[in-house]
Amino acid sequence: MIEIQRLTKRFGAKRAIDGVSFVAQDGKVTGFLGPNGAGKSTTMRAALGLIRPDSGVALIDGRPFASMRSPLREVGAVLNPRSAHKGRTARAHLLALALSNGIPAKRVDQVMDIAGLASVGKTKTGAFSLGMSQRLSIAAALLGDPHNLILDEPVNGLDPEGVVWVRQLCRYYASQGRAVLLSSHLMSEVAQTADDLVIIGRGRVLERSSVADFLAKHSTRSVRIVTPEAGRLSALLDNATHGQAHVEALPAQSALPAGAQALRVTGIDLARLARLVATHQIVIYELAQERASLEEAYMALTRGSEEYRAGGLTWPGASAPGPGLGPGPSAGGPGAWAPGPTPGQGAALPGPGRGRHAAQPTAWTPLMQGPSAPVAPELGGAPGRGRSRGDARTMRQGVAQAPGRHRRPGPPVAANPVATSPGTPSSARHRKPQGQSLPGLVADPEAPAHYHVPPLPTAVTQTGIARPQTAWLQAAQGLRFGGVKSPNRLQEGGAR
Numbered sequence: 401m402i403e404i405q406r407l408t409k410r411f412g413a414k415r416a417i418d419g420v421s422f423v424a425q426d427g428k429v430t431g432f433l434g435p436n437g438a439g440k441s442t443t444m445r446a447a448l449g450l451i452r453p454d455s456g457v458a459l460i461d462g463r464p465f466a467s468m469r470s471p472l473r474e475v476g477a478v479l480n481p482r483s484a485h486k487g488r489t490a491r492a493h494l495l496a497l498a499l500s501n502g503i504p505a506k507r508v509d510q511v512m513d514i515a516g517l518a519s520v521g522k523t524k525t526g527a528f529s530l531g532m533s534q535r536l537s538i539a540a541a542l543l544g545d546p547h548n549l550i551l552d553e554p555v556n557g558l559d560p561e562g563v564v565w566v567r568q569l570c571r572y573y574a575s576q577g578r579a580v581l582l583s584s585h586l587m588s589e590v591a592q593t594a595d596d597l598v599i600i601g602r603g604r605v606l607e608r609s610s611v612a613d614f615l616a617k618h619s620t621r622s623v624r625i626v627t628p629e630a631g632r633l634s635a636l637l638d639n640a641t642h643g644q645a646h647v648e649a650l651p652a653q654s655a656l657p658a659g660a661q662a663l664r665v666t667g668i669d670l671a672r673l674a675r676l677v678a679t680h681q682i683v684i685y686e687l688a689q690e691r692a693s694l695e696e697a698y699m700a701l702t703r704g705s706e707e708y709r710a711g712g713l714t715w716p717g718a719s720a721p722g723p724g725l726g727p728g729p730s731a732g733g734p735g736a737w738a739p740g741p742t743p744g745q746g747a748a749l750p751g752p753g754r755g756r757h758a759a760q761p762t763a764w765t766p767l768m769q770g771p772s773a774p775v776a777p778e779l780g781g782a783p784g785r786g787r788s789r790g791d792a793r794t795m796r797q798g799v800a801q802a803p804g805r806h807r808r809p810g811p812p813v814a815a816n817p818v819a820t821s822p823g824t825p826s827s828a829r830h831r832k833p834q835g836q837s838l839p840g841l842v843a844d845p846e847a848p849a850h851y852h853v854p855p856l857p858t859a860v861t862q863t864g865i866a867r868p869q870t871a872w873l874q875a876a877q878g879l880r881f882g883g884v885k886s887p888n889r890l891q892e893g894g895a896r
C-alpha cells in the first residue's frame with residue numbers, strides 16, 4: 401500500500417504539490433492523472449525518497465522509503481526511461497541493480513524475458529529506442545518482485561503490444577494483492593487499467609474515486625439519433641420539452657443513409673424520446689443511449705488547472721475551433737436546425753443565441769468500459785492471443801534490429817541531465833547473493849506479452865549488501881556521485 405499524506409513541496413517560489421493525500425490500495429491499480437506540471441512526478445519522487453517534502457509523509461507498506469534495506473523488493477519504480485548508463489549493456493544494468501539488492505542473477509534473465517528484451521541483453525542501452533528504454537525500466541522495476549509498483553508514464557514510447565503488456569502487468573500485480581500507482585496523461589488508458597483514480601491539478605488533488613464512481617458522477621447521458629427529419633425532430637423536441645432538450649448535429653462518422661443526419665440529444669431520456677418519435681411518426685435509422693467518455697469528464701474536471709496550454713490554431717477556411725483548440729463553443733438551438741455541420745467538428749446546431757445548446761468542443765466517444773474492455777483502437781492493441789503473438793514477433797524483430805536503427809528523439813519527459821555512473825558499490829559487486837530465489841513472473845517464450853504466474857515467494861533473506869538504496873537510486877535515477885554517502889544526502893540532488 402502506498403500512502404501519501406498531506407505532501408507539500410516547493411521549488412523556489414513554485415509550489416509543485418500542495419497538501420496531496422491519497423492511498424493506493426493493495427489489490428488495486430490506482431490511476432494518477434493530471435495535466436502537465438500538475439505534480440504527479442513530484443509526488444512519486446517524494447514517495448521514493450528522491451525528493452524531501454516540505455511537509456507531509458509518504459509511506460510504502462507503512463514505512464518511509466528511506467528506511468528500506470532492500471528497496472527493490474518493496475517497491476519497483478519507473479520514473480525516467482533514459483536513466484540507465486548509455487555505455488552499459490541492458491543485462492549489466494539489471495545485474496548491477498539485482499546484486500546491490502541481493503537478488504539472484506537468474507532473476508535478471510527472467511525480467512528481460514518478461515519485458516521482451518532477451519535478445520538485446522548485450523546491447524548497450526545508449527542504442528535503445530525510447531520504447532526499449534521504457535521496457536528496460538519496467539524490467540528493473542520488476543527485479544525484486546515487489547509488493548508495490550510506482551509507474552510514472554510507463555507506456556510512453558511503447559508500441560501497441562507494449563501498451564497492452566503494461567496494462568496486463570498492472571492488472572496482474574493488482575490481482576496478486578499488490579498496489580500499483582500508475583501515472584498517465586491518457587484517461588482512456590487509465591480507464592482500461594485502473595480501479596481507482598486520483599486526479600491532480602496545480603499540485604492539488606481534484607478528485608479521488610473509483611473509476612466507476614467517477615464516470616457516474618461526471619459523465620452526462622445523451623441519446624444518439626439518426627434521422628432524415630432532423631429539422632422536424634428538433635422543433636418537436638423543443639415544443640415537447642419546453643426547451644429542456646438540447647440537440648446537437650454530429651459529424652458523420654460512418655456512411656449514413658442519404659439525407660440522414662446524426663444528432664445528439666440531451667435533456668430527455670431515451671424512453672421518452674422513443675415515444676415522441678413513435679407518436680409523431682418520425683423516421684429514424686438509429687436510436688441509442690450514449691454516455692460521455694471518461695476522457696471528457698477528465699477534461700471537464702481539469703479545465704482551468706492546466707499549467708501549460710497550447711495556443712489556438714487557425715487556418716484558412718476554419719470556421720470554428722477544433723477540439724480543444726479554442727475557447728468557446730458556439731451557441732445553437734433546436735428550433736433553428738440547419739443541416740450540414742462542418743466535417744470533423746461536433747458543431748452545435750446554429751440557433752438564436754441559446755447558451756444551453758453549447759456544443760462540447762471535444763469529440764464525443766462511446767463509453768469506455770472497465771478494465772476488461774477491449775483495447776481501444778487508438779492504442780492498436782487486441783486482447784486476442786493470436787494477435788499478440790504476431791505483435792510479439794514484430795517486437796522481437798524490432799529489438800534485433802535496434803542498435804543504430806531505432807534511435808528516436810528523446811522522451812517527452814523532463815530530461816535528466818545527469819548520467820548514471822557505471823559503478824556499483826564494490827561491497828555489493830563482489831558479494832554472492834544469498835537467500836531464496838525469486839520466481840516472480842515467468843515469460844512464455846512464444847508470446848512475451850502473455851505470461852503465467854507461479855506462486856509468489858514467501859520469505860526472502862537478504863544479507864551482506866551495502867547501501868542498496870544508494871545503488872538503486874544511482875542506477876534507477878541516473879544520479880552521478882563520486883562517493884557513497886548516506887541516502888539522505890542524496891535526496892535533493894539530481895532528482896530532475
Ligand SMILES: Nc1ncnc2c1ncn2[C@@H]1O[C@H](COP(=O)(O)OP(=O)(O)OP(=O)(O)O)[C@@H](O)[C@H]1O
Pocket residue numbers: 411414415416417434435436437438439440441442443707813895896
Ligand atoms: N526540480 C525541480 N525544480 C523546479 N521546479 C520543479 C522541479 N520539479 C518539478 N518542478 C515543477 O513542479 C511542478 C510539478 O512538476 P511535476 O513534474 O511533478 O508535474 P507532472 O504532473 O509530473 O507533469 P508531467 O505530466 O508534465 O510530467 C511543475 O511546475 C514543475 O515545473
